[in-house]
Amino acid sequence: MNNPDAMIFMRDLHKSFGTIEAVNGVTLSIGRGKVMVIIGPSGSGKSTLLRCINHLEIETAGEIWVDGEKLTRDQTQLNRIRAEIGMVFQHFNLYPHLTVLENITLAQQIVRRRTKAEAIEIARQQLDRVRILRKKDDFPFQLSGGQQQRVAIARALAMNPKIMLFDEPTSALDPEMIKEVLDVMLDLVEDGITMVVVTHEMGFARRAANEVVFMDRGKVVEQAAPEAFFTNPQSERSQLFLSQILNK
Template identity: 65%
Template structure:
């Protein structure tokens, strides 16, 4: 019989997170099967981004456990670095190095972390830039391209590391409305390719279309989780119903 963790890429077991007197996460548990897409929704301050950051130990849970790829994460830096090499994260802000070209932004981690030679790193980078539709921007600086293109470059940078898991923390929230679709289209493509993703977003249409499971959080807790159809069309919690009525009928 297979070990339970063999079937799941991510397991979060009863984690709590305190910032001083503020409890950001309250006994949160979830698991994500390999190849699945989980979307996390909820009001601002509900703990969504903190949960995402705890999954790759950018924030250390106050207590509880996080398992990735069958191994429990700890604060051991060497072990964390090994796991993080297999976890791509895309933030609200693009976090690109302003003084490096888009190509150099992508090849940097390949050379430093994975010890890949310059020529091979550039080949991988171009492949990923083609995938996200901006290969023609390889020699541009971040300031020379649009916000949507910068976020696609950030996605390409994460994909270049060949991660087992992709984390997205509200990746379109800093974008102008006309640029949101180009980023969501790339993420939809990744979902169809079977890349395991956990996504925090306010884009409900994307959540409906891309997710295998949707989680609604409020006050640091998971209030409800279901399929997109179940959560959006037949929510069981009054809190979920109120949130969706406010979001979907603006």
């Protein structure tokens, strides 16, 4: 199952902050077009693991391969690979000084070197895809949290990434806005893009994931198909976690 031909492959990954081992020896592979959902208690290292995939965090030990290429510290390689990996953040991180449309065209123009007209055309398509085209001339602060997150997804998609990373995309949203973001993410699953999602939304994990990974204290405790994981968790730790989260 763990093979270097996968879209993302990591071997014995470690990341420590000072004396804290945030990620402590993780080996995982994510196949092309597959959706992996990473769950676990807070502080279990799942966000750090995700951020290692596009080197927002640099691993202390181990290897990461993206689309058959091993990540190094070479900035040119890193910028090239990052352009292929879209990332959606918990706090959206839209560029507040730019309009919705400009948020989406900026990196297309300076990283993908598209003309302004091309970039705008693609931005319009992506905004339409996340159902928010009518807000294209607004500034981020004029949008609700759910709308901002959908713009952030469109911004990532406009780069035509091979991979989409989601770092708790609904955790900062009001409950009534979670659905609109999850619906957009479910559309992406249909489109067959490789996705790695860190979330607390168990409903999404169950519906969308090909594989669920449960992490605790920097290690992968359990890795299974969603049905198997949610109906029959193997480890004691994941049983406890699920009972806490589902009986809420």
